[in-house]
Amino acid sequence: MADPMKARATLKGDVAEIRVLMGHPMETGQRKGSDGKPIARHFIQNVTVKVNGKTVVEGEISQAVSRNPVFSFRVKGAKSGDKVEISWLDNKGATNKTETAIA
Amino acid sequence: MRISGCGGALLMALALAAAPAVAQQSQFEKYQKMVAEGSPVELFELVGEDLWKKPQGPNKVSLENCDLGQGPGVLQGAYARLPRYFQDVDRVMDLETRVLHCMTTLQGRSREEATKRLFGNADKPSEMEYLSAYVAGHSRGHPMAPGQSNAKEKASYELGKKLFFVRTGLWDFSCASCHGEEGKRIRMSELPVLYKPEAARPLMATWPAYRVSNSTFKTMQWRINNCFRQMRTPEPVFGSEVVNALNMFLTVTGQGETYRGPGTKR
Amino acid sequence: MKRRILSAAATITLAACASVPVVEHSKLTDAELAGISAVLKRDFRAKGQAKMDRLEQDEVQRACNLYADKPPAAVAKPLEAAQLTAIKYPGGSMIGDWKNGAKIANSGRGMQWHEKPEAPGGGGCYNCHELSPKQPSHGTIGPSLKGFGKVRGNGPETQKYVYGKVYNSKAYNLCSHMPRFGHTGSLTEQQIKDVVAYVLDPTSPVNQ
């Protein structure tokens, strides 16, 4: 099963609060597996948030972000119905994305 | 924090009585609140939905017609009314016991196959964990109201109550050894006095839950199993009367609280 | 708001407060305890080192269960005496290596079904007791033992008391929450001596 991902965007006044959940192990490279061997570092490096196709937030993150990352962002001047698109790219080149509309 | 009904009044009284512990307590409360707000728990509901609707087993059917007590396929509020008595099996079942029953009856899977991996881990959560998240999510906003009218439901509660206090296992522990006195901790973890409604209500209204210390989703059957592991007993059988009775006792003790899970725990 | 939800659902929940019975830790009859024992044996399975014999109720567990952890002196005293007699004390000094004792006090491992029986277990002392002021992460189920040796000294009688308490707490208080670490083979003689040292040795951080 692909890593699940979910976003929600709600308007408070003219600021949209965007919350995104990403299924990802965010391995630090310091943990050992059941075989005693270290588990390779595996983590999301880039997070991009777009509203109506325009990039509003670019995040570069490390393995220090917790497993199954959850982020909240805020965008001013957004309107109900605006399209929010969030994507990530990890250090192994895998990507995922999700979309939602501002409610 | 939500304070309501008699549990709330008691909670406030307790908070006042336990004044010296308040400074530390409030710090953990802030941590727990912030963790709950930033929880990835919904992801488990999302995957659970896929698994619920996925045809599986020799019968190649999904679990969508599983009867959780409110009729085949009814998910709304079903979890909040568990554990309860089921006539078709003439016994009390909690969420996981009933889901397992649906796997073996509806889907035609063997108990052996369906119970091969009930408790998952962060790298690979189990099917049961995902399904529990999905089903429980449909009870948000419903008051916790486990079955209590049938004779077997009453017997289950009574058995659970006795089991809660029974000293057993290599180290002579009962549930009450850790969860029987106000204001106690194991290390820095505060221990809820689970036979009292004011402690049971907020807890039972938030299981099953994403557990930070496991970095994954955990269920009530697991929670009870894991307590017995640390009590140094043998292992309770999944879905057995003992585990269901303890779950019934805890749920009845915490009843009336509005379900707001699946929650997030430390 | 909550009240409204409650009343709307009143038919299902009844009155939320009134319907929850007050729960007390009640005494059990012989028949009730026998019934519970049978249910436990039916619903549990041996796993790893955690065998089914762990569900056998010995006379201590039995008395505590029958009397809701408060047995009358006439019941408790003879049983405590029997537990005390069964303690196997080491010869000579009972003070081992406090540094190793610190590790045992900090480790909550041992005797669980997922663990290898040969892996060294811990005493989990910090789960319940405060000991060294340098370890702030301690439980509160048991009394604080900070500075125990400084207050009580470390003479032969005190050594014997602490050794005995760790070996079999039930010899002193029949329904104590504390496990019987020596009696159950959870800690070895040397390990208990090391814990005694951690509690009593003047150079141990517990006594600084």
Place this chain on the structure above:
Amino acid sequence: MDVERRLVLKGAGVTGTLAFALAAGLLKPERVLAAAWPKDAFDAKSTEDALKSLGASSTVESRDVLIEAPQIAENGAVVPIEVTSNVPGTSSIVVLIEKNPNPLAGRFTFMEGAVPYVKLNVKMGESSHVRVVAEAGGKHYVATREVKVTIGGCGG
């Protein structure tokens, strides 16, 4: 902002394009990612080195950089942190956990109406100061906050 990163992550079709490019061996993942992610800053072993690598070696303390975090976290695996910069013209926010082996946890760049705000969960190996640096008009404003980490549980 560097152009290459924009190219890599631009447009809805980018995931497919990138996946195709990777599969076809046209791009090595390391090369793509090195361009998109400040490796030297993330590999830095100290807060100072990480900030130097990001061009933020000189910072001034500011009350307009707000950090919301629990004083005590029960579990270092998840420490929630909420950061807001009220410094006018803030273009990016950097989050560092001083005692982590690699202190830099993330950099967030805001544009097109995004509020200089982010909430995230980080891992902390031990009790540590959390340092947040906001960039506005080429200057760097800093705030710090201590978070204590305890680890609970029995059974080992």
